[in-house]
Amino acid sequence: MLSGQGESLFEYLFQILWRNLAQRLQADMRQDTYEHAQRLDMAFFESKSSGQLVATMNDDVNQLERFLDGGANSIIQVVVTVVTVGAVFFVLSPLIALLAFTPIPLIIWGAFFFQRKAGPLYSDVREKVGDLASRLSNNLSGIATIKSFTSENREAERLRDASEAYVDANRRAIKVSSAFIPVIRMAILAGFLATFTVGGMMALNGSLNVGAYGVLVFLTQRLLWPLTGLAQVIDLFERAMASTRRILDLLEVPITVKDDSTTPLTQPVHGEVTVDNVSFHYATSGVGVDGIHLHVPAGNTLALVGATGSGKSTLIKLLLRFYDPENGRVLIDGQPITEVSMNSLRQSIGLVSQDVYLFEGSIRDNIAYGKPDADEAAIIDAAKTAEAWSFIEMLPQGLDTPVGERGVRLSGGQRQRLSLARALLKDPPILVLDEATSAVDNETEAAIQRSLKRIAHGRTVIMIAHRLSTIVHADEIVVIEKGRVAERGSHSSLLAANGHYAAQWRVQTGEAQAGDMEVLSR
Structure with missing residues (x-):
């Protein structure tokens, strides 16, 4: 009973300390990857899909966390068990110890063999995950276009193809990794049978104490049984390594336009x-x-x-x-x-582009994006200069009106005026x-032109x-x-x-x- 309470206490401490460590590592990895991506050249973003990058920074990091959360701890427990139990084995009976340890080299060889086979397959799985994320991201961003062209069925079919490609890649990887399980079980069974048979014969002829034989039988189970879960651990490891390679590949992308000067x-x-x-x-x-x-x-x-x-x-x-x-x-x-x-x-430099990007949040948040500490008077003044205040004050929530993802709740002209107000609040020379x-109506164009006459005074445009x-x-x-x-x-x-x-x-x-x-x- 006391040992059970001790085991429960250590299990609780493991859950608190080890799993929190895994969470900390994955959070730091995601942050480092994102910060590096922010510093990469625009050429990189123009050649990579946002879905692939999101899959790397989110799903791949999560795969690594899953291995750290459970698989890494299982490997440590197996190693500790093999060392400690093996020491007792060799003290009680070196011969039975050798028999009990015989399956372990086969299991280790099998682990490396299947690792080499499964590695490229899991890399393909992660690539298919990125493709699927890209398809979902593109379709959701272009949902208005899909609807206007009545292409829902075609896009659903294309998503199904991407999803099936992911399923097929996983199936090939699972086929290889699943073959490892019977290899481990057969090796463990051989170790059990050898220990029972030889140990039993030694106990019968008196060369081994019956009590020691009972202890060895128990220890054989403690030694070999944890190895049955090694197949799942190796599977988690391979998935994590495929994800880690993608994360490291992103971290190793060189920065060409370097910010070397202070x-x-x-x-x-x-x-x-x-x-x-x-x-x-x-x-x-x-x-x-x-x-x-x-x-x-x-x-x-x-x-x-x-x-x-x-x-x-x-x-x-x-x-x-x-x-x-x-x-x-x-x-x-x-x-x-x-x-x-x-x-x-x-x-x-203040930039107002044709393709206006508004962040999900309020009108206030978007105008103050370049100057987060700006007070309300400065925000309103910038909105008035950009001729955006006339429509903002008509909204029920005013500056606190949510704009939706990419400003979807506002018209094109309203988004353009907010973009101009955002640049003006920054007050760049x-x-x-x-x-x-180019994408606004005549009324909005005239309003922006009136704004520009005031804005251009004392400023390079x-x-x-x-x-x-x-x-x-x-x-x-x-x-x-x-x-x-x-x-x-x-x-x-x-x-x-x-x-x-x-x-x-x-x-x-x-x-x-x-x-x-x-x-x-x-």
Whole structure:
């Protein structure tokens, strides 16, 4: 009874200490993996699916935790049992000890054999888990498109295919790992029979004390029986190792755009931007920019126009150091951005993009995202400047209105205005507008244009726009074609030059002349 209470006490301590240790390790592993992923280059995220990354940081880490929670402890218990019980065996009867230990080398050999066989199979299982997570993530994000095209049945079938691929991968792995169980049981049975038979004969002829024989029979069970669970432990181990390899592969992805400098931009930041003979090409497509030179004096507005894929957004990514140029350099107030800290650089730039991303939470949370300690007066002022306050104050919960995942509860124009308010509250000396009005209605565009007239005062603004009516007041307009500067000047000078910009202006204003479409298609 006393021993049972002691065993219960130790079991309780195991549950508290060991399992909490497993939880701590998996939490730290997930945090380290996520923090490393945040520092990776944008090129990495453009080549990897979010579902695969979520599967690695969540499901793979959970697989490791499951092994640490139970399997690792079982291995420790088996080793301790074999050592302690084996010592008693050799004291009482070295011969029976050798017989009892005979199955163990076979079991260990079998464990390594099946480990080599099962390892690649479980790696495939983890890959299929990532594929399944990607499919689910993509479908749920695009549910409106699926419904509008009445593709529910087709997408359900595609999900079924991904799910069946996961089931098949698991089936192949289970087929191999399950074969290990009868090998262990047969080896253990052989050890039991050898101990019973030889020990019984020794007890009958008097070479072994009957009491010692009874102890050895009991100890044989204590020695070999825990090994029956080794197959499940090896299965957990292989799943955990497949997941661990995926986690380590992610942790080993190199960071190309490195934040090596601790030097901040010289304060105050005036906002002078220089793009000095910059060239850059994407590794996958080969497109990019070649020999671009731009200079934006502090407080001026620069507009970039050109066809889709001409290189406009690439210049913005280089300014934000999402990528580093192959040649040339980008400077702010005369300081190369590669020689200042990433935090200092990006704190000085506010980005409002065409694809607005709002985080799940309230309107207040999203506006204050770049400045979490902002007071309500500053938040309201930013919303008014972005002409967002008029619709916010009409909402029943005002600033505390939930926006839903990715802002799904708001209209496109409302999301765009909140994105502008978020950038304004940050109060950056450089404001970048990447197609900020391309997806909004005329009323919203007019509101944003009114905002920009106030915002641009004393601030450097870089705009990318297809609607030329939004940039007529820019200090300089640069036309980008196939990664190079084709034209530059003010709105009036570019119209007078009668080139690509003038042709596009006439098309957009309904004054197109013969040959304008030919010019635009070149």
